Amino acid sequence: MSFTVVLLSVVSAAHLLVTLSLARQVRRLARQAEARPVVLEMDETVGPFHADTTDGARVDRTALPDFGLVAFFSPACPASVDQVPGFGSIAGRFPGGREAVLAVVVGEERAARPYAAELERVARVVVEPERGALGRAFKVRGFPAYALVDATGLVLASSGELDEVFVIP
Known part of the structure; x- marks a missing residue:
């Protein structure tokens, strides 16, 4: 019984760490996407078209x-x-x-x-x-x-x- 409790505790802790890591990664990617310009920036030149x-x-x-x-x-x-x-x-x-x-x-x-x-x-x-x-x-x-x-x-x-x-x- 105690082995099962310990195993579930370890699995739960690992799951929590993975979830927190994924949340941090999603926030980082969202900040990068917001910072990325949607079109050429000032002082850049339009390509031929x-x-x-x-x-x-x-x-x-x-x-x-x-x-x-x-x-x-x-x-x-x-x-x-x-x-x-x-x-x-x-x-x-x-x-x-x-x-x-x-x-x-x-x-x-x-x-x-x-x-x-x-x-x-x-x-x-x-x-x-x-x-x-x-x-x-x-x-x-x-x-x-x-x-x-x-x-x-x-x-x-x-x-x-x-x-x-x-x-x-």
Whole structure:
């Protein structure tokens, strides 16, 4: 009887140590994920890309405006979907108008279409699959993602939160 109690105590203690170790590991990974940028950071340069907008225009890095706003959304990401209307409001007042704003909807064409249609009134819109040309050029690792860029492709500001990138009073 006492052997069984000792064995159960040892097994329980080992289980507790493994559980605590796993919890510590999960917390560490969560902190790393939060610290990891979702898009190129300030002073990095956008890689080469070319894509077609939903209205048939061709965009590439040489077509970036002097001061442009680029946004990435995914219909599969609830946080991304929630930010589309707010982005539309800000993009509609962005200096340079629609030509200075590029919205990229990442996902299957059918799922992306409603969001692309909503964004087309305030931005040039590209629908592309995951790991598409723009996603690779901007090194997108999460959604939503926003970047302010200049005509050379230099990132002036970037974040997963629009108000950290650009605010219009």
